[in-house]
Amino acid sequence: MIVAVASGKGGTGKTTVAASLAWVWDRPVAAVDLDVEEPNLHLFLKPDIAGRETAAMEVPVADESKCTYCRACADLCQFKAITVLGSVLLTFPEMCHGCGGCLAVCPEKALSPGSRELGEVSWGTADGRIGFFMGRLRVGEAMSPPLMRAVTAKIAQSADAAAADIIIDAPPGTSCPAIAAVLPSDLILLVTEPTPFGFHDFRLAHEAFRPLQKPMAAVINRAGLGERSIYDYCRSADIPILAEIPFDRRIAEAYSHGRIVAAALPELNSLFAGLIPRLRELARAAAVREATLHA
Ligand code: SF4
Numbered sequence: 254m255i256v257a258v259a260s261g262k263g264g265t266g267k268t269t270v271a272a273s274l275a276w277v278w279d280r281p282v283a284a285v286d287l288d289v290e291e292p293n294l295h296l297f298l299k300p301d302i303a304g305r306e307t308a309a310m311e312v313p314v315a316d317e318s319k320c321t322y323c324r325a326c327a328d329l330c331q332f333k334a335i336t337v338l339g340s341v342l343l344t345f346p347e348m349c350h351g352c353g354g355c356l357a358v359c360p361e362k363a364l365s366p367g368s369r370e371l372g373e374v375s376w377g378t379a380d381g382r383i384g385f386f387m388g389r390l391r392v393g394e395a396m397s398p399p400l401m402r403a404v405t406a407k408i409a410q411s412a413d414a415a416a417a418d419i420i421i422d423a424p425p426g427t428s429c430p431a432i433a434a435v436l437p438s439d440l441i442l443l444v445t446e447p448t449p450f451g452f453h454d455f456r457l458a459h460e461a462f463r464p465l466q467k468p469m470a471a472v473i474n475r476a477g478l479g480e481r482s483i484y485d486y487c488r489s490a491d492i493p494i495l496a497e498i499p500f501d502r503r504i505a506e507a508y509s510h511g512r513i514v515a516a517a518l519p520e521l522n523s524l525f526a527g528l529i530p531r532l533r534e535l536a537r538a539a540a541v542r543e544a545t546l547h548a
């Protein structure tokens with residue numbers, strides 16, 4: 254089972270939930286930080302890093318001596334990453350999405366594959382039992398999804414991780430990286446807080462993820478702040494609230510010291526452990542529904 258822990262906005266406790274879930278998980282599990290712009294799951298799980306590698310994507314390199322300025326490449330590129338101005342060919346590697354289309358259409362073979370560094374993929378083990386994978390985007394690089402794909406490709410190469418359940422710490426928000434992070438999941442667990450901002454961004458996230466037709470559930474963090482809109486919305490949208498994490502100063506203290514909440518506060522251990530069977534049940538029900546629809 255792959256669970257994506259997501260949130261409409263940062264600071265709701267998404268990483269707290271992802272780290273605690275991984276900590277209490279009752280089967281082999283891999284924790285994956287796909288918040289590649291600002292990874293911080295490692296600060297809590299403190300994994301032993303076994304390996305790192307640079308991730309890169311293919312971008313075109315032009316040999317202008319072969320170019321006839323026919324514009325086929327520029328007309329094809331949807332991202333304006335290659336252009337022809339009279340008898341000048343310009344490439345903009347930072348805008349390239351690496352689709353390879355321009356290389357395929359160039360009749361003169363004036364373009365060849367080069368590479369642009371995206372960032373780093375690292376992997377290891379936390380507490381001797383939790384697989385760990387993380388991507389960290391290069392400073393100045395804007396494109397997260399290709400690096401996220403490099404992280405998931407690394408997981409696929411690991412026999413242990415491929416056999417394990419996976420918990421993804423997704424980037425906050427509703428942009429491309431957030432969607433890309435939840436795409437491989439069987440189920441999306443949305444973490445929010447009962448505040449007007451929390452509710453607003455939760456609703457945006459729900460609307461953004463809904464077309465993916467994956468089961469969604471919610472965890473309310475800092476429960477007891479008084480705002481009830483999130484509860485009404487979940488009821489009307491049929492989003493089960495699986496747990497409420499109390500508004501407790503000790504949780505903030507554990508977080509600020511880089512401690513896993515489920516480990517630091519034993520009374521919350523059962524709260525996170527209690528999520529596991531409910532997540533499995535939701536994923537199972539969705540799989541049955543899917544199978545029935547396609548029978
Ligand atoms: S590889 Fe694709 S995105 Fe990049 S410049 Fe060529 S056509 Fe554009």
Ligand code: SF4
Binds near residue numbers: 320326327364
């Ligand atoms: S398709 Fe090839 S020949 Fe035509 S403008 Fe692009 S690089 Fe030059």
